[in-house]
Amino acid sequence: MARSVTQQRKAINTAVAWAVGLLIFFPILWTILTSFKTEAQAINDPPLFLFFDWTLENYAVVQERSDYMRFLWNSIIIAGGSTILGIIIAVPAAWSMAFVPSKRTKDILLWMLSTKMLPAVGVLYPIYLVFIRLGLLDTRIGLVVVLMLINLPIIIWMLYTYFKEIPGEILEAARMDGATLKEEILYVLTPMAVPGIASTLLLNIILAWNEAFWTLNLTAAKAAPLTAFIASYSSPEGLFYAKLSAASTMAIAPILILGWFSQKQLVRGLTFGAVK
Amino acid sequence: MATQHSRSAARIMMAPAVILLLGWMLVPLTMTVLFSFKKYLPLRGGDLGWVGFDNYVRFVSSSAFWPSVQVTLVIVGGVLAITVALGVLLALLLDQPMWGQGIVRILVIAPFFVMPTVSALVWKNMFMDPVNGLFAHLWKFFGAEPVSWLSEASIQSIIMIVSWQWLPFATLILLTAIQSLDSEQLEASEMDGASPLARFGYIILPHLGRAITVVVLIQTIFLLSIFAEIYVTTQGAFGTRTLTFLIFQRVLESQNVGLGSAGGVYAIILANIVAAFLMRIVGKNLDS
Numbered sequence: 046m047a048r049s050v051t052q053q054r055k056a057i058n059t060a061v062a063w064a065v066g067l068l069i070f071f072p073i074l075w076t077i078l079t080s081f082k083t084e085a086q087a088i089n090d091p092p093l094f095l096f097f098d099w100t101l102e103n104y105a106v107v108q109e110r111s112d113y114m115r116f117l118w119n120s121i122i123i124a125g126g127s128t129i130l131g132i133i134i135a136v137p138a139a140w141s142m143a144f145v146p147s148k149r150t151k152d153i154l155l156w157m158l159s160t161k162m163l164p165a166v167g168v169l170y171p172i173y174l175v176f177i178r179l180g181l182l183d184t185r186i187g188l189v190v191v192l193m194l195i196n197l198p199i200i201i202w203m204l205y206t207y208f209k210e211i212p213g214e215i216l217e218a219a220r221m222d223g224a225t226l227k228e229e230i231l232y233v234l235t236p237m238a239v240p241g242i243a244s245t246l247l248l249n250i251i252l253a254w255n256e257a258f259w260t261l262n263l264t265a266a267k268a269a270p271l272t273a274f275i276a277s278y279s280s281p282e283g284l285f286y287a288k289l290s291a292a293s294t295m296a297i298a299p300i301l302i303l304g305w306f307s308q309k310q311l312v313r314g315l316t317f318g319a320v321k
Numbered sequence: 322m323a324t325q326h327s328r329s330a331a332r333i334m335m336a337p338a339v340i341l342l343l344g345w346m347l348v349p350l351t352m353t354v355l356f357s358f359k360k361y362l363p364l365r366g367g368d369l370g371w372v373g374f375d376n377y378v379r380f381v382s383s384s385a386f387w388p389s390v391q392v393t394l395v396i397v398g399g400v401l402a403i404t405v406a407l408g409v410l411l412a413l414l415l416d417q418p419m420w421g422q423g424i425v426r427i428l429v430i431a432p433f434f435v436m437p438t439v440s441a442l443v444w445k446n447m448f449m450d451p452v453n454g455l456f457a458h459l460w461k462f463f464g465a466e467p468v469s470w471l472s473e474a475s476i477q478s479i480i481m482i483v484s485w486q487w488l489p490f491a492t493l494i495l496l497t498a499i500q501s502l503d504s505e506q507l508e509a510s511e512m513d514g515a516s517p518l519a520r521f522g523y524i525i526l527p528h529l530g531r532a533i534t535v536v537v538l539i540q541t542i543f544l545l546s547i548f549a550e551i552y553v554t555t556q557g558a559f560g561t562r563t564l565t566f567l568i569f570q571r572v573l574e575s576q577n578v579g580l581g582s583a584g585g586v587y588a589i590i591l592a593n594i595v596a597a598f599l600m601r602i603v604g605k606n607l608d609s
Contacts, residue, residue, distance in 0.1 A: 048604075054417075054418075055417075055418050055420070057420040058414070058417040058418065058419040059420045059421065061414065062414050062415065062419050062425045063415070063421065063425060065411065065414065065425075065429070066424075066426075066427060066428035067423040068428050069428060069429050069431075069432060069485070069488070069489075070428040070429070070431055070432075072432070072440070072443055072448065072485070073431055073432065073435065075443075075447060075455070075580045076439075076443050077445065077544065079447065085567070088453040090458055090461075091462070092419075092455060093457050107423065134337050134338050135338060137334035137335070137337070137338075138334060138337070138339070140334060140337035141330070141334040141335050142330030142331075142335065144330035144331075145327050145328060145330075147328070147331075151604065151607050152481075153335070153339065154607065155600055155603065155604055155607075157338075157339075157342055158600065158603065159596055159600060160342050160345065161540055162592055162596035162599075163346065163350070163548045163551075163589060164545060164565065164585075164588045164589055164591075164592045164594065164596075165546055165548075166546060166548070166565045166568045166569055166572075166585060166588055167350075167353055167568070167571065167585035167586065167588045167589040167592075168349035168350060168352075168353055168585065169568070169572050169573065169585070170352075170353070170356065170572045170578050170581060170582060170585075171348070171349035171350075171352035171353055171356070172349055173572075173573070174352070175348070175349070194341060194342070194345040197338065197341065197342060197503075198342070201338060204348070204438045206376075226326075226327065226330060251434060254436065255434070255435075255436040255437065257436060257437040257438050257548065257549035258548045258549065260431065261438075261549060261552060264574065271436065272436050272437070272438045272549070273438075275436065275438040275439050275553075276438045276442075276443060276549070276553050277404070278442055279442060279445075279459075279552075279553040279554075284339055285446075286446060286447060286453065289442060289443070289446060289447075290443075290447070291505055293439045293442070293443060295424065296436060296437060296439055297434065297435050297439055300434050300436070301431060301434050301435075303434075304430070304431070304433070304434035305427050305430075305431075308426070308427075308430055308493065311430075311433075311490075311493060312493055315490065315494075316382060316494060316535050316537065316539065317468045317603050320494050320497055320498055320532045320535050321533070
């Protein structure tokens with residue numbers, strides 16, 4: 046008796062949760078579906094859900110007309126480059142704060158976090174000016190540096206929380222056995238830190254990929270990543286729903302897939318350890 | 322424990338990160354503060370000298386200022402109310418036993434990974450367009466007149482788009498918090514005959530208090546500076562010009578850098594007030 050009641054409750058939960066989940070996911074699903082329609086089918090009244098002539102034409106058109114691959118490549122370089130550069134700078138810093146803490150470690154961590162709170166628009170013109178002076182406007186290297194800097198606090202913070210979980214005794218044991226600092230980092234710490242570094246890498250690629258203030262304001266034609274490419278569809282001519290959908294699907298697909306792998310890290314990375 | 326040697330090594334290892342962040346903070350900040358005291362029009366004469374607090378006064382007394390503050394607060398408040406309320410409900414729902422929990426979780430979280438320009442454009446065109454949008458089809462189906470969402474209900478539409486993007490974040494964090502709740506406590510209260518509502522009000526909600534605070538603070542910091550959603554939908558028209566967007570227009574569109582920088586300083590102060598609260602919570606957690 047009790048069992049059937051819980052089974053029944055589980056069935057209701059399942060039905061409600063799936064309905065809500067699909068409702069929330071629907072805009073994405075609709076975008077993906079529309080990307081396989083012709084432009085006429087995309088605005089058909091009543092809307093067509095599954096029964097239309099599936100076509101890949103839009104994907105070809107988007108690539109052909111707007112050189113989609115160039116934007117994709119810019120996104121990959123900017124998101125990947127800024128994350129890797131950030132990790133190279135952050136690993137030593139996070140390591141030293143986790144394993145050789147001093148009285149000021151907490152203050153430094155909090156201060157680093159506070160730089161993340163600086164509203165971008167407040168420093169828009171200075172950065173813009175510096176970019177012009179240094180010839181960095183509309184270059185990938187410029188964006189790599191800016192996105193690295195805005196995400197550096199999160200990278201350091203995430204790595205710090207991961208490194209904190211590595212037991213210090215193991216490092217001491219290695220030291221007792223005569224390991225030098227270099228050996229300690231290379232052979233003892235690194236293997237244990239790899240999962241944490243990988244999660245940090247993942248989350249920050251996502252954040253950099255989707256960043257849409259600096260990428261919109263500091264690029265024009267050459268270095269524009271996918272965020273800017275999609276924004277160019279905001280004042281289109283003629284029928285464009287299917288093409289917009291195809292471009293959008295290509296822009297979000299890689300990151301949706303990465304994102305599903307990084308659900309757990311999302312909480313850690315974005316709440317700075319305040320929620321466990 | 323830590324030797325003198327490792328201490329100095331630690332300092333060297335931290336140096337690049339600290340120096341970079343210090344530079345990233347101080348250089349542009351100093352420049353913004355300096356510009357804010359100048360009449361600075363790059364396209365019309367350049368640097369025209371010091372003007373004291375003129376820009377600060379002018380920014381606040383311009384007719385666009387108070388509406389922009391109001392819009393900002395309405396959008397931030399609206400999104401917070403929606404995401405926290407729905408986030409708690411969704412987190413409770415996702416915490417229940419069900420089939421295919423993992424897949425439902427993925428469906429719910431997905432919007433967070435969609436880049437802001439994509440979600441804004443998809444909503445704007447494929448849902449909110451008064452002629453071809455899905456909402457227009459739906460309205461016509463029920464015999465109602467389609468609404469031109471982004472001009473007639475512009476603020477509500479923006480709140481809707483941004484809430485869709487941030488609901489997954491709130492849900493995920495609140496779900497994490499619910500899952501850390503001691504289940505024995507809940508079972509004990511159930512045995513004692515507490516109704517589901519009482520359990521929610523007296524056990525779950527107090528337990529979630531801290532997570533809700535964190536969600537509110539972090540979202541506020543990000544929401545105060547939403548940009549792309551407005552940039553690709555209304556361009557600040559139809560009463561959707563937030564403080565961030567107003568500053569952006571002053572600086573890059575009308576190239577009045579002095580005025581825009583004064584606005585920037587206001588935005589920085591505003592963000593810092595919120596950040597101070599967040600820092601206190603995060604700092605307390607570091608000690609424990």
